[in-house]
Amino acid sequence: MIQALPGLNGEGRWDIPARLNMARQCLAGDPDALAVIDLTGPMRRDVSVAALDDMVDGIARALMARVKAGDRVGVLLSQSPWCVASHLAIWKIGAISVPLFKLFKHDALASRVGDSGVEIVLTDVEGASLLGDLAEPWLAEDIGIAGPQVPFADTCPEDPAVLIYTSGTTGTPKGALHGHRILTGHLPGVAISHDYLGQDGDCLWTPADWAWIGGLFDVAMPALALGVPVVAARMAKFDVNECARIIAAGDVRNVFFPPTALRMLKAQGATIDGLRSVASGGEPLGAQMLAWGRDALGVQINEFYGQTECNMVASSCGAAFDARAGCIGKPVPGFEIAVLDGDTPTQSEGDVAVKRGAASMMLRYWNRPEETAAKYRGDWMLTGDRGIWEGDFLRFVGREDDVITSSGYRIGPAEIEDCLLTHPAVATVGVVGKPDALRTEVVKAYVVVKKGAQVAAPELQAWVKERLASYSYPREIEFLDALPMTVTGKVIRRELKARAMVEGAG
Template structure:
């Protein structure tokens, strides 16, 4: 019989070195995420709350584990009847709703591969991913259905389309399918190495790649979350993230781990992130643990913080946070903001957590128990203070199986026993790792190799700066010059701002890092996951 405490991978939280030294993976040879995150709880505690859904109209729906099991069984039977078999890809083109998790669970019960897709994708982005994956089924909602139907003739592998709205031939109705009794249904018997989920990269460099993950990657995420979400889980916990579940951050940094641990998960779709609404939601639902990306945190810092927040810890990742945000979390939000690092291909392998380690503002922290991380160049591991590529030793439970239909890209990504992230970093004397730049974001100016992150962090300490992005611009003398693009808070005075910001960078970083140009912008281009898209700013 499962219980929250027995599902933890780490014991009592002590110092980081002891946790790493004493940790050993114990992953069963045969496992299925659907069983761990749904059916096992439904058998042990059928009335336990799994999902708290807050629709746009403000109503409140509770989904128990037994309801989640019945619905996913019904959908699994319907998908099987439509021809979906083991290994087939089932696209989940849904917002943050119970239907999305029901579809993930149903696909996994068949031994199929769930394929989360972002609902704001345009026609070209959807066509590419559905074609490349060879999706056999799509579950979507009325807002996106017409987009899918318009692409159907371009998708020869697509057999089944299901909508959470009303059926219209040949589209099936989700609600009718999940209500159909599934007596006698037996989920597929899968191994830890069998494919479970495929998540496409955001495509910031080249075509998006389908990252194929095995069932074991659920366990691969858990040590980091137990630490970064503040000795997680504890009795009375409730989890929430504004991050869309179409991306690895929303799905694996909060949604599925909450279901695994038996922690109620709040589901709510924001048409556009609203910091005031986020605060109201967290207060009303007594959210204790949250994964909040850096961009959302910066917007929340500009809004008044309500009384009554019950947050115990916030996890964040995607970009480094500066000391100002860490201080704001502790002093205003009343909880630590812990940081973690990873990629779609190997997520949550580094973390910076208040408690078991000393925090170094701006640092990504230390390797998480169970993961071996090294900074390397062409000759091997680099020394203290030297710039090297962040590499993760393979194999690793959280690491991808492969890129979908891209063996050459897979071979380039994992070489000589290491997964190469393409991110550059340095390691201090205490072992803590600090992000330097993406390999393709490094600015070469007058012989210096300049990483944009610490400049952006310095700019963000100015009280009037909401967001900042730093890129290189071609220059006939210096090769490149440093150019900063900034977004100011509403009502901020631009006069004298440029010199003030240059002085800030000179004092906090270095004279050679001072931007030659500072450009005021109303907004910055971002990926769908909320990361600033620097390449779109380069001229």
């Protein structure tokens, strides 16, 4: 039976006050309580709520001289106390934070900085070198923290607070604009996915970067809001031994492992003792992985489901019910999910949709009214996924779009295609996901070279790595004489996808 959950009233409806500021939610705990366990340096450093509050005020004071309510401010920082302090400071003054990822290269950063209108980015020395002249870098750690307290902006739940970019199948990544209610919207699902997070001794960590909604709002901010210490640690690449070290050094009891991390742990025969909960989301897990989790981790792996536009809408909960292999859990209280056939809910396979009014649902896409309108069908927000009900469990069938899921990242093929087309030797290109046992999918590019030109796959791979993100380059490139095209000259990705599916099964 589902217990009382944070973010909801006694009737299971959203409990959202008329005035709401996310920074206040995260800093409302006991000042002496532990907020962040910092493992990014050579020694563990414990940061209290009071110390984090001082860091937030220091950044907020500096920003107030240049930034007003509604302005966008970038945050280009890996897991660290300064990362959460930067977001909190931006929200505290009523501005909008824009998470940016350290693995982004120039073009990927440029598209997000340019689209959002960011002029200032809170970062570190490494991030400043990545930014170049795209925006003004402010080194967060160098901002003084001494000074008077900064008042919380008098914001409401619908006031914009965070702009998170998500990859799509066409054009550049879209910014999903969220209000101050987004954190409240995550609390029930985060609590459920960790078997009622907030028990004595709970401590939360994820190897996922805090630049993504999964790191920022499935882990870092909910932990602060629920009074659970969050561990900040960096891994350049996921490493099983380092993962075990972090869990031991940080006294971690609750982990969000992306599916690829679980597969790597399983492949290396890893076992981890002392965990109370493990959550996973982004890709469905199978029966073998769930069975392995019980043996090697000592817990039921709780799968959850959502997307940048509306997250944490369904989840399993080992403390309440047994998981069902192939399903992504049950609807989280507060959310109404339907599988639609056209405009009508159905028990057959259909479009997975979430009803308007969910607290974690975006306000809109940034500066994209037509794409915002296309995301909705009446009172329902379309996820772009296909599903089917099995009783009150939701089974994920597949995506309707061409977004590639690789190592937990959602990768838009259009951005990679656009990048490859800037290479002087490339005439046309089509990018799809090819099935892969470890990463779920790998990025594969089918390339037609210009007449008389010559280019090798490593050169094109390096071209993408240098401009987008190191995780989104095509791991496989196949050169063709021609691509399947529509009469209007568009690449028919579904034919390339079918070809890649056959290759992946071979």
